[in-house]
Each structure stands twice: as C-alpha cells, then as structure tokens.
Amino acid sequence: MTNLHLINIYFITLVLILINILLILIKKQKILKYTSILAVLSAGCAYIGFYLVSSHLPVYDKFATLQNIVFVILILGFIYNRTPQVKGKNINVLWPFALVLQLLVLTQKMEVTGDYYMYDKFYVILFFQLRITSIGLFVFAMINLVESLLNKKNPQFQNILIHRARNFTVLGSIVFLSGEFSGSYWCFLWWGDPWHWSKGFFIASVMFLLSMLSSHLPFNLANTKRKKTIYSLIALCLILSTYLLPH
Amino acid sequence: MIKTLSSMRFAFWLLLSIIIWFFIGAMLTINDSFYYAIKEMGNELILDWLLKNSIETPIILAWFIGLCIIGFLLAISFTFCTWNNLLKVVRKQASLKSILLFTIHVLFVIIMALHLGSMLLGYKHSDVELTVGQEFKFNDGFSLVLNKVKYIDDINVLKMKYKEMRKYHTRDGFHYKDNYAIFTLKRFDNVIKSEKVCMLSPFKYGSLRATISYFYLPKGSESDTPGVKLVIAKNYFNELFFIFYALEILSILLFLIITWKKE
Numbered sequence: 001m002t003n004l005h006l007i008n009i010y011f012i013t014l015v016l017i018l019i020n021i022l023l024i025l026i027k028k029q030k031i032l033k034y035t036s037i038l039a040v041l042s043a044g045c046a047y048i049g050f051y052l053v054s055s056h057l058p059v060y061d062k063f064a065t066l067q068n069i070v071f072v073i074l075i076l077g078f079i080y081n082r083t084p085q086v087k088g089k090n091i092n093v094l095w096p097f098a099l100v101l102q103l104l105v106l107t108q109k110m111e112v113t114g115d116y117y118m119y120d121k122f123y124v125i126l127f128f129q130l131r132i133t134s135i136g137l138f139v140f141a142m143i144n145l146v147e148s149l150l151n152k153k154n155p156q157f158q159n160i161l162i163h164r165a166r167n168f169t170v171l172g173s174i175v176f177l178s179g180e181f182s183g184s185y186w187c188f189l190w191w192g193d194p195w196h197w198s199k200g201f202f203i204a205s206v207m208f209l210l211s212m213l214s215s216h217l218p219f220n221l222a223n224t225k226r227k228k229t230i231y232s233l234i235a236l237c238l239i240l241s242t243y244l245l246p247h
Numbered sequence: 248m249i250k251t252l253s254s255m256r257f258a259f260w261l262l263l264s265i266i267i268w269f270f271i272g273a274m275l276t277i278n279d280s281f282y283y284a285i286k287e288m289g290n291e292l293i294l295d296w297l298l299k300n301s302i303e304t305p306i307i308l309a310w311f312i313g314l315c316i317i318g319f320l321l322a323i324s325f326t327f328c329t330w331n332n333l334l335k336v337v338r339k340q341a342s343l344k345s346i347l348l349f350t351i352h353v354l355f356v357i358i359m360a361l362h363l364g365s366m367l368l369g370y371k372h373s374d375v376e377l378t379v380g381q382e383f384k385f386n387d388g389f390s391l392v393l394n395k396v397k398y399i400d401d402i403n404v405l406k407m408k409y410k411e412m413r414k415y416h417t418r419d420g421f422h423y424k425d426n427y428a429i430f431t432l433k434r435f436d437n438v439i440k441s442e443k444v445c446m447l448s449p450f451k452y453g454s455l456r457a458t459i460s461y462f463y464l465p466k467g468s469e470s471d472t473p474g475v476k477l478v479i480a481k482n483y484f485n486e487l488f489f490i491f492y493a494l495e496i497l498s499i500l501l502f503l504i505i506t507w508k509k510e
Contacts, residue, residue, distance in 0.1 A: 055418070115417040121447065163508065170503045177496050184492070189447040192371070192458035192478030194488055196289035199282075202273035209266045218256035242270075 001052040007110050009049055010067060013042040014102050017070075021095045029090070039098075040078050043071035054112040056119040059128040062108040062244075065135075070101050072136025073143065080164070089157050091147045097139060104244070118190075123182040130179030135243050137172035138211070141165040142236040145229050162229060166215075169236065173211040180204055203242055210239045253327035261321045268314055281307060290373035293366035318359065325356050347502040354495040361484045361491060369454070371480040378465055378474035385479060388435045391450075391457055395429040398462055398473050405464045405473055423447065428475050430457060455481045 016039040023032040050064045051057055058064035077094040118124045141164075148161035183204075184194040195201055214232035222228040251257055275281040284304040288296050288311070301308045329352040336345045370386050377383055377393040384390040399422060404415040415421070423446040430450050431441045444450045450457040458480075462473040 114414065115419075116413065117416050117418050117421045117423050118447070120418055120423075167503065167507055170499065174496060174499050174503065177492075177499070181489075181492055181496060185489070188485065189449060189458065191289075191460060192373075192449065192456055192480045193289070193365075193482070194485060197285050198289070199273050199276040202269045202276070205269045206266050206273065209262055209269070213259070213262055213266070216255060216259050216262055218254070218259045220256065221259070 001049055003053055003111055006046065006049045006053055006063075006112065009042060009046045010063075010102075010105060010110070013039060013046060013067070013070070014099075016042055017095060017099050017102055021099060024092045024095060036074075036078060036081070040071075040074045043067065043074050047071050050112055055115055056113075057125055057129055058132060059113050059119070059125070061111070061113040063105055063110050064112050065128075065132050066101050066105045066108070068132045069136045069139060070098050072133055073098055073101075073140050076136070076140045076168075077143075089151075089154070091143055091161070093147045093150065094140075094143050097143050097146075101139070118186075121186070123185050127179050127183035127186055130175050130182065131243075134172045134176035134179060135240065137168050137175060138236050138239050141168035141172060142233060142240070144168065145233045145236070148229055149226070149233075158225075162225065165229075165232065169211060169214055169232065173208065176208060176211065180208070203245070207239050207242050210235050210242070249327060249331060252323060253331035255328075258321075258324045258328055261317060261324050265314075265317045265321060268310075268317055272310060272314070275307070275310065280304075290371070292369060292371045295370070322356060322359050325352055325359075329353055329356065343505055344502070347498055347505070350498045351495065351502060354491055354498060357491050358488065358495060361488045365482050365484045365488070369481040369483055371478065371482075373478050374460075375477040375479055376463065376465070376474055377477060378468070378470075379472055381474075383477075383479065386481070389455070390433045390436075391477075391479065392431045392433065393428055393475065394431055394441070396427075396462070396472050396475065398426045400426060402464065402471055402473065405462060426462060428459060432457075454483050454485070455479070 016035060020032055020035050020039060023029075023035060046067045047058075050068075054064075058068045073094060077091060077098075081090040081094075144161045144165035148158045148165070151158050151161065187196065188194045213235045217228055217231055222231050272285070276285055281304070284307045287300060287304075288307070290296075291299075297308075297311075301311070329349060333345070333349040333352055337349050372383075372385055375383050377391070379393055379396055382390050382392045400420060401415070404412055404420070407415070427443050427445045429441065429443050432439045432450070432452055432455075440452055442450050444457065444459055446459050449459070456479070458478045459475050460478055461476040463476055465474050
C-alpha cells in the first residue's frame with residue numbers, strides 16, 4: 001500500500017459523504033442506511049491504510065488526523081442514527097460536518113507523517129490517538145447541539161440531543177485528559193518533567209479549559225436552554241479551531 | 248464576599264480569563280525571541296528563573312505574573328466553591344454523584360498545588376552536555392560522571408540540524424535501546440550508584456533523575472564517540488502528580504458513568 005492509495009481512499013470517502021448528503025436532501029433515508037455503512041467502511045479503510053503506509057496510527061499530520069476524526073464521528077453517527085428510541089429522528093447534520101472536515105484535508109499536504117523511533121512506544125501513540133479521538137467526541141457533541149437547535153418542534157428529541165451532547169463533551173474531556181496523561185509520561189521520560197512551558201502546553205491547556213467552560217456556565221448568563229446550547233456550542237467550536245491551528 | 252468567591256459566575260470568568268491568558272502565551276511563542284524566552288523558563292526551576300533570568304524578558308515576566316494571579320484566584324474560587332457549595336450538598340444529601348463532584352474539585356485543587364510545589368521546590372539543570380570522562384557537579388554535593396557511551400547508529404546523522412536529523416531517526420535508523428550511556432552518581436566523591444541509561448529510560452536515585460534528551464557530537468572534537476545532553480532534576484512531586492492526575496480522570500469517568508442515563 002502507498003500514499004497514492006490513501007489519497008484514492010480519501011476521495012472515495014469524500015464522494016460517499018457527498019452522496020449521503022444528496023440522499024438526505026432528496027429524502028431517501030432507506031438508501032442512506034446502506035451508503036452510510038459504505039462511508040464508515042471507507043473511512044475505516046483509510047485508518048487501517050495509515051497504519052500500513054506509515055507503520056503507526058495517525059499522529060499529528062492533518063491529512064491523517066482529520067480523516068481519523070471523520071472516522072470517529074461516522075462510527076458514532078452509525079451507532080446513534082440507529083437508536084430505537086429516536087427512530088426516524090436521525091442526526092442528519094452529521095454529514096455536512098463530516099464533509100467540512102473531509103474537505104479541510106484538501107488544504108493540507110496529502111502525506112502521512114514519516115516513521116520515528118519513539119512511535120514504538122505505546123504511550124506516545126496513545127497520546128496522539130486519544131487527542132484525535134477526543135476531538136472526534138467533541139465534534140459529535142457539537143453535531144448534537146446543532147441538531148437540537150434545528151429541532152425546536154420536538155422538545156423530547158431536543159432534550160435527548162442536549163443530554164447526549166453533554167455526555168460526549170464530558171467523555172471528550174476524559175479522553176483528552178487521558179491523552180495528556182500519556183503525553184505527560186512521555187515528556188517526563190524525554191525531558192525530565194511531566195510538562196514544560198511551550199506552545200503545545202498552552203494550546204492543550206486552552207483546549208481542556210474550554211471543555212470545562214460548558215459545565216461552568218453561570219445561570220444569569222445561560223438562563224435558557226437555547227442560550228446554554230449556544231454557549232456550549234461556541235466553546236466546542238473554539239476547541240476544534242484551536243486544534244486546527246498549526247502547532 | 249464568600250458568596251461571590253464561591254459563585255459559578257466568578258469561576259466562569261476566571262476560567263475564561265485563564266483560557267485567554269494561555270492563548271496569549273501561545274501567540275507569544277510565534278515571535279522567536281519570546282519563543283526562546285518561554286523555553287528558557289522550562290530549563291530550570293521556575294523559582295530560579297524568577298530570581299535570576301526573568302528580568303531579561305519583562306514581557307514574559309509580566310505574562311507569567313498575570314498567569315500566577317489568575318491561577319491563584321482560580322484556586323481560591325475552586326476551594327471556596329468546593330467548601331461552600333459542594334461540601335454542603337454532600338453533607339445535606341450524600342450521594343455517589345455529589346461525593347464524586349466534590350472529589351473531582353478537591354483533586355483539581357491538589358493537582359494545582361502540586362504544580363505550584365514543583366515550581367518552587369527541588370532543582371533542575373537542562374542542556375547539561377557531558378562527554379566520556381566528564382563530570383557535572385550540582386546541588387547538595389552531588390556529581391554525575393559519564394563513564395561510557397555506546398552508540399551503534401550512523402554518527403554522521405548527529406552532525407545534522409535537528410529537523411533534518413529527525414528524518415533519519417526512524418525505528419530502523421535509531422536503536423534507542425542499544426545506544427546507551429553509563430553514569431556514576433557520586434556525593435562528596437563517594438560512589439552512590441552506577442547505571443546504564445538509554446533514551447526514555449532515565450537514571451533514578453530517589454526523586455533525582457538524570458534524563459538523556461539527545462546524543463550529540465561535540466563541536467571541534469575528532470572523536471567518534473558522541474556525548475549526551477542531559478536534564479538533571481530533583482522533583483518531589485512527580486509521582487504524586489501522576490497518581491492524582493489518574494485519580495482525577497477516574498473520578499470524572501465514574502461521574503460520567505453514573506450520570507450518563509439511558510436516553
């Protein structure tokens with residue numbers, strides 16, 4: 001397998017996401033059920049492909065990490081769009097989100113990170129992988145919040161979406177912290193300290209603290225469900241933007 | 248006053264302030280001179296940096312003082328909120344949820360205190376360069392002698408710049424377990440311990456650690472044996488930091504599990 005294969009798989013996933021958006025627009029939910037499986041499979045192939053080409057799971061290059069994030073949200077979408085309690089109430093906004101992330105790859109160098117001797121260590125790969133996964137979880141929380149804003153007429157479904165967004169924001173924080181824990185251990189063994197003053201440390205702190213913001217919204221600021229949803233959404237958007245900053 | 252200090256509003260604005268402050272810190276690193284100044288902060292104990300070198304970079308010093316003020320206020324906010332609000336709830340209606348929420352906040356304050364402790368106590372010497380036979384004398388009468396270096400990979404790679412060197416440090420190009428150094432730790436010329444040290448596997452003696460950051464070729468030297476760049480640090484809080492950090496993650500996870508609820 002080569003980098004060229006990875007680029008091909010990337011475009012296949014992109015086309016499948018586009019087809020799914022089209023199917024939503026023409027309201028062909030039954031076909032969407034099957035094409036969404038194809039999109040998950042294609043994103044999964046890319047994930048395995050990254051490992052086969054570079055001998056390690058995605059680390060920090062945006063070509064691989066953005067597709068890894070798309071893979072995470074597609075899996076979650078696949079699971080939740082089939083939850084019996086919300087039958088017929090799919091999170092359709094997931095697909096435009098996946099499309100934007102997938103399109104962002106085009107702005108990056110389409111090449112996976114080369115090999116490095118430290119990628120042999122479990123905690124090094126875990127640091128990168130947990131961070132990527134946490135971003136996927138945060139994006140999924142964002143998707144649920146946006147969907148809840150679009151579903152004003154169905155308060156029951158709206159509540160489900162908001163609660164799910166809260167769960168995935170907290171889960172994202174846990175996964176992010178676990179990644180930082182692995183990173184701290186790596187830093188400890190390489191630089192003699194669990195952390196050091198650097199841009200990476202500042203950015204990581206910003207991302208974690210932003211994830212804490214949505215659970216510390218004061219009542220006078222977020223006194224309605226809608227306001228709380230919007231503020232939480234802003235915090236999550238900022239986490240994603242911070243992650244996408246080159247560092 | 249106590250009500251204000253333990254309010255969610257106070258915590259929220261402080262959280263927002265510290266986020267902005269860290270973001271400013273990240274932006275400062277874009278400038279080369281600030282980048283090196285911030286890197287310099289991590290080369291020694293923060294207390295030593297404050298007393299010796301901080302005045303050379305007043306903007307970084309001002310940024311750091313601002314961070315300390317916000318961090319201190321945040322610690323106060325967390326402590327008051329935990330004491331006044333969360334503990335009250337635990338006392339009134341003890342449930343696993345309220346106990347966990349209380350624990351998460353207490354652990355966060357402990358982790359912040361451990362950060363503070365590691366900035367003030369112990370010592371740190373970075374970029375210590377040693378070649379075979381050389382000795383580095385440091386605090387409390389300790390000295391570290393480099394007895395031997397074994398380096399089996401291409402020595403020419405070490406002549407390259409860092410970014411270029413990294414391309415060659417693949418799993419096949421750099422055998423980190425086979426490249427090692429043997430050190431002897433002495434105190435007032437009495438041998439305490441000798442140990443073989445590889446990359447990612449530091450020399451340990453109590454809370455003292457000597458960590459190899461890189462192998463390097465000394466400039467102007469005709470020898471083919473590289474030297475090592477070391478970080479020698481004594482930190483009393485590292486182990487505690489990792490323990491409390493893990494406990495914090497576990498408590499949040501447990502909190503999430505019990506509040507997940509079926510949809």
